[in-house]
Amino acid sequence: MSSPAHPPLPPDHLAHLARRAGLPLPSGRLADVAATVHAIDTVLGSLRDVPLGETPPAPSFTAVPGAPASRRTS
Amino acid sequence: MSHLPSEPYRLSLTEAARLIANRSLSPVELTASVLDRAEAVEPKLGAYVSVAREAALRSAAEAEREIAAGQLRGPLHGVPVALKDLIDVAGVPTTASSRVRADHVPDADAAVTERLRAAGAVLTGKTHTHEFAYGLTTPQTRNAWSPEHIPGGSSGGSAAAVAAGAATFALGTDTGGSIRVPAALNHVVGLKPTYGLVPRHGVTSLSWSLDHVGPLTRTAGDAALVLQALAGPDPRDPASLAHPREDYTRALGTPVAGLRVGIPANYYFERVQPQVATAVRAAVDALTALGATAVPVRVPLTEYVHAAQWGLMVPEATAYHQDMLRAAPDLYADDVRILLEAGEFVPATDYIRAQRTRTLMHQRWLALFDGTDDAAGHGGIDAIVAPAVPATAARAGQSEFTWPDGSAESVSDAYVRLSAPANLTGFPALSVPVGRDADGLPIGMQLIGRPLSEATLLQLAHAYETAHRPVPELAPL
Numbered sequence: 001m002s003s004p005a006h007p008p009l010p011p012d013h014l015a016h017l018a019r020r021a022g023l024p025l026p027s028g029r030l031a032d033v034a035a036t037v038h039a040i041d042t043v044l045g046s047l048r049d050v051p052l053g054e055t056p057p058a059p060s061f062t063a064v065p066g067a068p069a070s071r072r073t074s
Numbered sequence: 075m076s077h078l079p080s081e082p083y084r085l086s087l088t089e090a091a092r093l094i095a096n097r098s099l100s101p102v103e104l105t106a107s108v109l110d111r112a113e114a115v116e117p118k119l120g121a122y123v124s125v126a127r128e129a130a131l132r133s134a135a136e137a138e139r140e141i142a143a144g145q146l147r148g149p150l151h152g153v154p155v156a157l158k159d160l161i162d163v164a165g166v167p168t169t170a171s172s173r174v175r176a177d178h179v180p181d182a183d184a185a186v187t188e189r190l191r192a193a194g195a196v197l198t199g200k201t202h203t204h205e206f207a208y209g210l211t212t213p214q215t216r217n218a219w220s221p222e223h224i225p226g227g228s229s230g231g232s233a234a235a236v237a238a239g240a241a242t243f244a245l246g247t248d249t250g251g252s253i254r255v256p257a258a259l260n261h262v263v264g265l266k267p268t269y270g271l272v273p274r275h276g277v278t279s280l281s282w283s284l285d286h287v288g289p290l291t292r293t294a295g296d297a298a299l300v301l302q303a304l305a306g307p308d309p310r311d312p313a314s315l316a317h318p319r320e321d322y323t324r325a326l327g328t329p330v331a332g333l334r335v336g337i338p339a340n341y342y343f344e345r346v347q348p349q350v351a352t353a354v355r356a357a358v359d360a361l362t363a364l365g366a367t368a369v370p371v372r373v374p375l376t377e378y379v380h381a382a383q384w385g386l387m388v389p390e391a392t393a394y395h396q397d398m399l400r401a402a403p404d405l406y407a408d409d410v411r412i413l414l415e416a417g418e419f420v421p422a423t424d425y426i427r428a429q430r431t432r433t434l435m436h437q438r439w440l441a442l443f444d445g446t447d448d449a450a451g452h453g454g455i456d457a458i459v460a461p462a463v464p465a466t467a468a469r470a471g472q473s474e475f476t477w478p479d480g481s482a483e484s485v486s487d488a489y490v491r492l493s494a495p496a497n498l499t500g501f502p503a504l505s506v507p508v509g510r511d512a513d514g515l516p517i518g519m520q521l522i523g524r525p526l527s528e529a530t531l532l533q534l535a536h537a538y539e540t541a542h543r544p545v546p547e548l549a550p551l
Contacts, residue, residue, distance in 0.1 A: 014419070021418045023400060029415070036416035040388055044420065046381040047427040050434065057429035058283065058436070
């Protein structure tokens with residue numbers, strides 16, 4: 001993998017982010033949640049390597065009621 | 075089977091439908107047999123959250139009356155079905171196998187419940203799921219073939235029930251393999267349809283981008299009959315496809331000569347138990363002996379499957395649970411709670427990257443099937459044939475697999491690994507039993523097709539079953 005390793009998230013940084021998100025995290029949980037966040041960040045890191053070009057996000061919304069978003073099936 | 079068996083719970087859906095249609099078998103008799111079997115095996119299996127015995131027998135009696143009056147609705151009429159406890163049934167709790175939802179009683183049926191009722195199916199009860207579908211082990215339930223092993227998940231209860239004869243068929247959901255994994259581990263058929271083909275209205279969500287609803291059955295022919303009843307548009311589900319009803323049984327029994335099956339040269343046979351690989355390759359040989367053509371293929375973008383799956387599922391699951399997690403965090407099991415908490419901190423731009431990766435993957439997979447991808451022209455394929463899961467059932471409490479190359483992988487990651495591509499691309503995928511390992515644990519292959527090619531997948535699976543597994547076995551509980 002060519003992308004830089006993700007730094008671990010210090011528990012006190014996580015506490016601040018959790019407060020910002022309105023998610024009460026007891027102090028006893030911070031270390032484990034931070035470790036899980038780090039594990040997720042490490043997995044998601046490879047998304048930075050995908051050759052996306054101009055590819056748009058997968059559509060989940062269409063403005064026209066009753067008509068499906070354009071879906072090529074075959 | 076041309077005569078009425080003494081134990082109707084052993085009948086496949088196809089057989090039961092035939093006997094009900096010719097009045098040899100009463101729905102009441104069949105339902106009572108299945109309910110008695112469920113009661114007998116439940117202490118060892120732990121498949122059901124709740125069984126609705128009286129309601130089921132009433133439905134069966136009503137089915138019997140209608141059929142006697144010449145009003146046979148179709149092959150599901152009078153046949154017992156179990157629903158994964160994420161699927162709403164009016165007036166019955168949808169617990170999601172969670173203390174958070176213990177008292178959550180919906181007012182209305184899910185769309186699939188409505189369709190099963192319209193088909194005359196008899197609801198036996200609700201089966202265990204890994205809590206909120208957010209896991210691959212379903213700890214409350216045991217593998218139907220071995221009490222020391224997990225059934226897989228998250229539709230573990232549904233798979234175990236069908237495998238044991240405690241339901242003639244069942245419904246599950248599949249976000250990262252949750253129909254196909256327990257189907258493979260319990261020696262039953264599991265179908266994840268094309269994304270959007272079966273409506274999800276009234277089904278508790280794990281990840282809107284990846285969730286699918288589908289059947290678990292004894293045979294491919296059974297799965298075709300159930301899909302027949304479930305598929306079709308529903309305006310209440312924004313992801314629902316405006317695809318007209320089709321006959322999913324139409325190709326069953328048609329020779330497979332001329333069908334091209336792609337055998338992955340990468341990803342799907344890497345870090346796989348040798349017995350699993352051997353059994354699946356033997357099944358490929360069986361398909362070619364039946365007339366299909368096997369073509370080696372390279373599956374695109376596999377190095378990003380794990381990241382794309384997590385990049386979508388983790389934030390979406392957290393988003394769904396945001397309010398409940400703040401209101402009642404202690405009611406969640408630890409493994410689910412920590413993922414829901416951690417999901418608050420995934421950057422939005424990573425989520426969007428995952429959505430863009432999904433678009434790219436979908437385009438590249440269509441090109442693979444069309445034969446227009448980067449690889450040297452192989453003329454296109456009709457299906458990929460590969461292992462459904464890289465390993466047979468893990469032991470209860472086992473946390474990791476160790477692979478021949480020395481690497482270790484969590485049980486959950488291993489089971490999601492071969493499932494996730496079909497969730498990301500939305501291509502239909504069918505898990506089919508192909509044997510058991512030296513310890514007697516089931517092995518499954520998966521057939522992955524183009525969007526809306528379920529009839530072809532069922533055709534291939536039916537051909538294989540007819541030649542190699544003509545009578546579905548029940549787990550010997």
